[in-house]
Amino acid sequence: xxxxxxxxxxxxxxxxxxxxxxxxxxxxxxxxxxxxxxxxxxxxxxxxxxxxxxxxxxxxxxxxxxxxxxxxxxxxxxxxxxxxxxxxxxxxxxxxxxxxxxxxxxx
Numbered sequence: 001x002x003x004x005x006x007x008x009x010x011x012x013x014x015x016x017x018x019x020x021x022x023x024x025x026x027x028x029x030x031x032x033x034x035x036x037x038x039x040x041x042x043x044x045x046x047x048x049x050x051x052x053x054x055x056x057x058x059x060x061x062x063x064x065x066x067x068x069x070x071x072x073x074x075x076x077x078x079x080x081x082x083x084x085x086x087x088x089x090x091x092x093x094x095x096x097x098x099x100x101x102x103x104x105x106x107x
Contacts (some may be wrong), residue, residue, distance in 0.1 A: 005059055
């Protein structure tokens with residue numbers, strides 16, 4: 001369950017903050033992160049919302065962090081379709097560019 005820790009740290013959250021949002025004890029978050037305990041379905045769904053990632057990603061079933069569950073516009077559908085046609089290297093480049101844009105916003 002180290003993905004929970006990674007996601008929490010990426011959001012710059014403490015275990016206490018996450019435990020408050022999930023309405024569980026801090027020790028429970030620690031148990032999730034160490035793999036000693038798995039979140040219940042309601043907690044997993046709430047984590048998915050907090051971190052904006054799929055439940056499959058949190059559980060380690062998929063390496064895809066985020067999935068457009070219900071693309072709202074034709075533009076989003078087209079972007080996903082275009083992205084899926086790229087080579088692995090091209091996808092990595094697009095991801096890098098998006099991350100750079102997000103990082104730029106932080107400053």
